[in-house]
Amino acid sequence: PLPSQLSCFLCHAETNLSICNATQFKRSLKLQGIGPDILTEVDNKVLTDAGISISNIIHLKCGCMAWWNSADVKWKCSNTEVSVHSTDLPTHPPQKKVAYEK
Numbered sequence: 001p002l003p004s005q006l007s008c009f010l011c012h013a014e015t016n017l018s019i020c021n022a023t024q025f026k027r028s029l030k031l032q033g034i035g036p037d038i039l040t041e042v043d044n045k046v047l048t049d050a051g052i053s054i055s056n057i058i059h060l061k062c063g064c065m066a067w068w069n070s071a072d073v074k075w076k077c078s079n080t081e082v083s084v085h086s087t088d089l090p091t092h093p094p095q096k097k098v099a100y101e102k
Contacts, residue, residue, distance in 0.1 A: 032046065
């Protein structure tokens with residue numbers, strides 16, 4: 001998986017899986033090469049050693065495969081991390097006025 005996919009999944013976990021501060025796990029998961037595609041295969045001991053509580057591990061493992069197989073994954077993660085989370089970007093393309101001469 002792309003590094004941005006881990007970020008997207010952890011943001012999803014905060015928003016939809018009720019895991020407070022899930023994005024704080026990014027560094028420890030990334031260092032071990034753990035992404036949402038293999039999270040269910042990772043031993044719980046490895047995840048608890050990374051500082052993730054058992055309840056969060058259960059929520060992450062239950063939610064990761066549904067998220068990984070969802071239609072939103074390709075669309076959300078095809079954008080850069082900045083554009084996915086930025087509130088500074090315009091929501092509509094700029095309107096251009098074009099005049100034609102005869």
